[in-house]
Every structure is written in C-alpha cells, then in structure tokens.
Amino acid sequence: KAGVTQTPRYLIKTRGQQVTLSCSPISGHRSVSWYQQTPGQGLQFLFEYFSETQRNKGNFPGRFSGRQFSNSRSEMNVSTLELGDSALYLCASSLEGGEGQPQHFGDGTRLSIL
Amino acid sequence: DQQVKQNSPSLSVQEGRISILNCDYTNSMFDYFLWYKKYPAEGPTFLISISSIKDKNEDGRFTVFLNKSAKHLSLHIVPSQPGDSAVYFCASQGGSEKLVFGKGTKLTVNP
Numbered sequence: 001k002a003g004v005t006q007t008p009r010y011l012i013k014t015r016g017q018q019v020t021l022s023c024s025p026i027s028g029h030r031s032v033s034w035y036q037q038t039p040g041q042g043l044q045f046l047f048e049y050f051s052e053t054q055r056n057k058g059n060f061p062g063r064f065s066g067r068q069f070s071n072s073r074s075e076m077n078v079s080t081l082e083l084g085d086s087a088l089y090l091c092a093s094s095l096e097g098g099e100g101q102p103q104h105f106g107d108g109t110r111l112s113i114l
Numbered sequence: 115d116q117q118v119k120q121n122s123p124s125l126s127v128q129e130g131r132i133s134i135l136n137c138d139y140t141n142s143m144f145d146y147f148l149w150y151k152k153y154p155a156e157g158p159t160f161l162i163s164i165s166s167i168k169d170k171n172e173d174g175r176f177t178v179f180l181n182k183s184a185k186h187l188s189l190h191i192v193p194s195q196p197g198d199s200a201v202y203f204c205a206s207q208g209g210s211e212k213l214v215f216g217k218g219t220k221l222t223v224n225p
Contacts, residue, residue, distance in 0.1 A: 006157075031211055033211055042215055042217040042218065043158075044215075045214070056211055100146050105159070107156050107157045
C-alpha cells in the first residue's frame with residue numbers, strides 16, 4: 001500500500017513569492033492534516049481537511065491556506081513568503097480523522113526562503 | 115505554552131539494554147497519546163499509541179506506560195537495537211485530529 005506522497009521534496013523561493021505544496025494521502029484515507037516543523041518550534045499543527053472541508057485550524061496567519069479535493073488529495077498554499085516560513089512541511093493522513101486514529105506522515109517538503 | 119514536554123533532548127544507551135523515553139503533558143483534555151519515530155530526511159513514523167482509559171500498551175519491543183495522575187507517559191524499548199537510533203516524538207490528542215507534539219528526544223543506540 002503506497003504511503004503518503006508529498007511533492008515537491010525540496011523548494012527554494014524568495015521573499016514575497018507564493019508557494020503551493022501537494023499531498024496525496026494513503027488510499028482510502030479521507031482526513032489530511034498539515035504540520036510545520038522548524039528547529040525552534042518543533043512540529044506545529046497548521047490545519048486539517050476532511051471531505052473537502054477545513055475541520056481544524058492551528059495558530060498560523062491567513063497567509064497559510066489549504067484545500068482538499070474530492071479524491072482526498074490536498075494542497076497547501078503560502079502567500080507573501082517570509083524568511084521565517086523556511087521549514088519542513090509535513091502532511092499526514094488518517095482514515096476518518098478525529099481522536100484515536102494514528103496519522104501517517106509523508107516525508108515532507110523542505111521549503112527554503114532566500 | 116508548551117503543552118507536551120520531552121525534557122531530555124538526547125539519550126544514549128548500549129545495544130541490548132532498555133531505552134526509556136519520557137514525556138509530560140499539561141492539558142487534562144488530552145486522552146490519546148502517540149509515539150512517533152523520525153529518521154533524518156523522512157517523515158515521522160507511527161510507533162505505538164495509548165488511550166487514557168489504559169495505563170499500558172505493548173507492541174513487540176515497544177511498551178508505552180501512562181500515568182494520568184502525574185500527566186506522564188514513557189516509551190520503553192527492550193532490547194534496544196542500533197536501528198532504533200532516531201528522534202522520538204511524543205504527541206497528544208484531545209477531542210480533535212490535531213496532534214500536539216513534544217520537541218523530540220534523540221536516541222542513540224551504541225553497538
């Protein structure tokens with residue numbers, strides 16, 4: 001069974017640009033969550049999508065947004081990039097979402113802002 | 115406010131011995147706890163979980179213990195193997211999909 005796939009693996013952007021990251025969940029998984037990992041803050045929750053609807057949101061500015069398609073694939077968008085957005089962005093999927101179901105992670109997209 | 119704390123940034127043990135990784139939490143609403151392992155350049159891999167209605171869950175060499183009164187959980191790895199060398203994250207959930215992570219403990223198992 002294929003795992004969670006994230007593309008691209010690496011991305012370099014400059015300040016002020018925008019970026020779109022993609023995530024394909026495990027087949028049959030309907031919940032997709034996004035996390036940001038930085039050395040100082042660790043892993044922090046961005047948002048969760050289920051059935052094309054954002055169900056939970058973390059404490060990130062509105063520049064961070066996402067969406068989910070009918071096939072459960074998800075995209076995350078960051079606009080007006082700042083140096084502090086440099087991080088590893090991880091996507092995780094689970095069957096139905098909610099408490100008690102382990103989330104399975106992709107290998108992430110490493111975003112570097114110059 | 116760090117709701118999940120892993121106070122040991124690193125831990126070194128000998129192959130064959132027990133590894134004990136600790137995690138403390140502050141939010142009483144957390145009722146599901148997970149451990150993930152992460153190798154460099156890879157995403158976290160789910161290891162084992164425990165619900166707050168239990169105090170122990172075992173899966174092969176991995177056992178998680180939960181002490182709700184102390185708001186403390188630990189992961190025991192017995193026997194430790196060099197391939198277990200990785201960063202281990204404790205995570206908690208309380209009523210939603212959102213995982214709250216600790217900052218991780220880097221485990222090194224020496225041959």
